[in-house]
Every structure is written in C-alpha cells, then in structure tokens.
Amino acid sequence: MGVAAPIIDNEINFVNIDFSFKAKEIEKIFFPGGLRLFNDVQLQCYALKNYPKNKIKSVGGNKNFPLGPKILIIPGTGLGLSILINGNSIATEAGHLNIPKISDEIDHLLEDFKKENKRIATFEDLLSGKGISYIYGFLSQNYDHNYSNEDILNNDKDDSFCEETKVFLIKIFAIFAKYTALVIGSSGGVYLAGSLSDSLLKDNDFSEFIDTFEESKKMDKYLSNIPVFLINDEDLGYMGALEVYKNEII
Secondary structure: OEEOOOOOOOEEEOOOOOOEEEHHHHHHHHOOOOOOOEEHHHHHHHHHHOOOHHHOEEOOOOOOOOOOOEEEEEEOOOEEEEEEEOOEEEEOOHHHOEOOOOOHHHHHHHHHHHHHHOOOOEHHHHOOHHHHHHHHHHHHOOOOOOOOHHHHHHOOOOOHHHHHHHHHHHHHHHHHHHHHHHHHOOOOEEEEEOHHHHHHOOHHHHHHHHHHHHOOOOOHHHHHOOOEEEEOOOOHHHHHHHHHHHHHOO
C-alpha cells in the first residue's frame, strides 16, 4: 500500500491533512496475509525500473538513458521526491526544504509568504495545488479570486497573471529539480510526473524549465548531462507495486 505520508514505525501521520492510523491495526483487520507500506512516491518510483522508454518524453537536449541514480518528482497536493538507486526506491521529504533566494521577483513572493504565515516558505508550499492559488493571488493582489488551479494553468493566454503564475511555478520547479539532482547526483535522470508537471511542461515551456535547470556558473556541464524526462501516466503506483511484487515475491 502506498500512502502520502512518511513511513515511521507503526504510527502513520499524514502531513497535509489531519489523519493518522496504526499500520498493525489496518493489517490485522484488512490484510491478514500481511501488509507492506510505502510512501506513495516511493512506490511510484519503482515503476522507473522497467518503464517503457517509448512512453517517456524528453524535456532537455539530452535524450539518452544513462545508468546511475534516478529521481522521481511529483508535485500535486504536496511535493514528493523519491530516489531509485541500485534497484531500490528511497523515499524523501525533500519538498519540505526551505526555498532559497532565487530572483528579485520571487523573493518578493517569499517575503509576502513569510509575512502572512510567520515562517519561511518550503518548495511544497508553492510547488503544489495550494501554491498555484497563492501565487496567483499574490501577483494579482486578489487572494479571494474564484479561479480554480485548472483555470489558472489553462487560462494563461487570456489573463496575464495566469501566465506569470506559470512562469513562477516553472522556475521554482526547475530550481527544486536542479538542487536535488546536485545533492543526489542523479546521473540516471530526473523524471517528472503527475498532472501538475504535465500542465506546466507543455512543449513550448520546455526551454524555460531546462534553461533554469542547467543554469550554473560552475556545474552547467554536469547538469546538461543529466537527462530530464516527463512521464504522463496515472498508473505509476500500480506499476511500481508490480515491480516490488515481481522482485520480492515471485
């Protein structure tokens, strides 16, 4: 079972909602044959082991599929990141890292967030469903707007604030991908998935993302050799669970 929460001992506490459960109680009632829990993005990351290459879209100029650690990033209700290394998927809580200074424009956004929330913004605060609405509200100075997240992401040609919101999101997304790729050394590639990734990284937006991802005075050559891919598949969790089953049970 994949759950959108850290897996720590028997007590599972969700981060973005007020909900928790005890794994042993769920196992006893519903899974008498045994239960294994995974972080949801951790389980989806297992799908990268044998994911069909012809279903993967290249975001950057490097279209190779090199060996090495891979990372899977999925923004959505929260912001998940898992690492695939030596066939094992490792869950992280990297989305809760604080956002550093990026640019003057985004720094103003971060200052506003800190003023309103009395804390520094994390990547998950902005690179998620709740972040889309907040960024639009900041840019338009209308936090009570009636736009849904889908309205904002799909209305960029009719509303300049929608377009600017997407620009902010793409830059923050690319910065997060770059920093985590450098920390992890993901020479096997950075994989982006989920409906928010798909909405942000349409064909005409690839250059905006990759330019920011590869921008570095010292590490630009290293970053340009890390391939970035987009996966649009709702069944990653099922595919990951199948990989676990094939490798650990059969």
